[in-house]
Amino acid sequence: xxxxxxxxxxxxxxxxxxxxxxxxxxxxxxxxxxxxxxxxxxxxxxxxxxxxxxxxxxxxxxxxxxxxxxxxxxxxxxxxxxxxxxxxxxxxxxxxxxxxxxxxxxxxxxxxxxxxxxxxxxxxxxxxxxxxxxxxxxxxxxxxxxxxxxxxxxxxxxxxxxxxxxxxxxxxxxxxxxxxxxxxxxxxxxxxxxxxxxxxxxxxxxxxxxxxxxxxxxxxxxxxxxxxxxxxxxxxxxxxxxxxxxxxxxxxxxxxxxxxxxxxxxxxxxxxxxxxxxxxxxxxxxxxxxxxxx
Numbered sequence: 001x002x003x004x005x006x007x008x009x010x011x012x013x014x015x016x017x018x019x020x021x022x023x024x025x026x027x028x029x030x031x032x033x034x035x036x037x038x039x040x041x042x043x044x045x046x047x048x049x050x051x052x053x054x055x056x057x058x059x060x061x062x063x064x065x066x067x068x069x070x071x072x073x074x075x076x077x078x079x080x081x082x083x084x085x086x087x088x089x090x091x092x093x094x095x096x097x098x099x100x101x102x103x104x105x106x107x108x109x110x111x112x113x114x115x116x117x118x119x120x121x122x123x124x125x126x127x128x129x130x131x132x133x134x135x136x137x138x139x140x141x142x143x144x145x146x147x148x149x150x151x152x153x154x155x156x157x158x159x160x161x162x163x164x165x166x167x168x169x170x171x172x173x174x175x176x177x178x179x180x181x182x183x184x185x186x187x188x189x190x191x192x193x194x195x196x197x198x199x200x201x202x203x204x205x206x207x208x209x210x211x212x213x214x215x216x217x218x219x220x221x222x223x224x225x226x227x228x229x230x231x232x233x234x235x236x237x238x239x240x241x242x243x244x245x246x247x248x249x250x251x252x253x254x255x256x257x258x259x260x261x262x263x264x265x266x267x268x269x270x271x272x273x274x275x276x277x278x279x280x281x282x283x284x285x286x287x288x289x290x291x292x293x294x
Contacts, residue, residue, distance in 0.1 A: 012246065018237035019249040025230025027105065027256035029223050030096050031264055036219035037097035041207040046093055046198030048212070052224030053191030057231075061184040068188060072178040078189070081173035085193035088166025090201055095160035100267045105257025106145050107160040109280050112250065113138040114168035122172060134283040141279030144272050183235045187228070251281050 036045050058068055072078065095104040113135045120126070142164075146157040174186065212220070237246050254277060261267040 015237045015246045016249050018233045019246050020252050022230045022233035022237060023250060023253035024256050025226045025233060027253055027260055029227040029230060030101055030105065030257065031260045032219045032223035032226065033093060034096050034101055034265070036216050036223060037093075039213060039216045040210050041202075041205055042094055042097050043198045043202040043205050043207070044209055045097070046090065046201065047195050048198075048220050049093075049223055049227070050191045050194030050196075050198060052220060053194065053228055054188050056224065056228045057184050057187035057191060061182070061188055064182075064184065066182060066185060068185070070181070070185075072181055073185075073189060075178055077173050077176035077178070078181070081170055081177060082189065082193045082196075084166050084169030084173055085190050086166075086197040086200065088163050088168075088170055089194045090163070090197040091159050091166055092163025093197075094201075095156075095163050099156050099159060100261055101265055102258040102261030102267050102269060103145055103157070103273065104160040104163075105254060105261070106273065106277050106280065107142055108164050108167070108257075109251060109254055109277075109284065110138055110142050111164050111168040111171070112284050113280070114165060115171050118168065118172045119175075131286075134286045138280045138283030141276040141283065143276075144279065145276035147272060187231055248285055251284065254281065 033045060033049065036048075040048075061068060092104065092108065095107075116131065117135050120132075142161065146161065170190075177186065210216075237249075258269065258277075262269070
């Protein structure tokens with residue numbers, strides 16, 4: 001085994017650990033946000049979470065000597081990214097607050113499939129019929145999870161779908177974002193978009209602000225801490241190893257999200273949830289495999 005192969009293997013191992021850490025952090029963030037929504041209106045959860053996250057990333061960016069307000073921030077890709085960030089964050093937080101955490105987490109795993117489809121349609125990347133077939137199978141998995149024709153179907157189930165589509169749109173727009181904008185700045189403006197989403201939903205929800213109790217303050221601190229840690233770990237993972245070797249570990253979020261939903265919130269998983277999860281994950285892994293070897 002050559003030194004280069006050993007180096008790549010070590011880098012991929014380290015990056016996979018970073019990715020698993022990131023996915024665990026995002027799942028715990030979701031659990032804290034769900035707990036926070038028990039005592040605060042959703043719009044207030046979004047505003048507080050956005051303020052906390054933007055403060056952390058703003059401080060990091062400033063300490064590293066980056067200017068927070070740059071001309072490229074108003075570029076078209078960044079404005080499109082902000083729009084989808086608002087859309088994705090709003091609907092996904094609503095899904096976490098109003099529906100089972102486990103089902104919201106499962107549906108979110110379809111985002112990479114939407115990104116691949118979007119890359120083919122928008123950036124003209126080559127996607128053969130096999131990967132298109134896998135995308136449709138993954139979307140079928142989402143339909144299995146939400147059961148649109150079943151007796152248990154609720155319109156609230158679509159919240160996670162809209163959130164997933166918004167976050168996938170954000171990821172696509174990030175590909176076209178100016179390269180000189182670092183991940184800290186992207187994080188800063190991403191959390192500013194969460195604040196915008198919160199104030200927008202304030203007019204829809206029409207509920208007055210509630211005082212921040214010790215419990216909700218604890219949930220807020222936990223969400224911000226694990227959310228920013230997860231984001232930083234994700235960036236570290238993507239910059240340490242090979243993307244094709246690291247990306248499959250994104251699906252570890254499924255295990256963490258389902259586990260937290262079951263043990264913290266007493267959620268129960270039925271057969272359709274397992275079938276839908278299997279279809280989504282299998283489709284995603286197949287697309288990654290095709291992208292690596294073909």
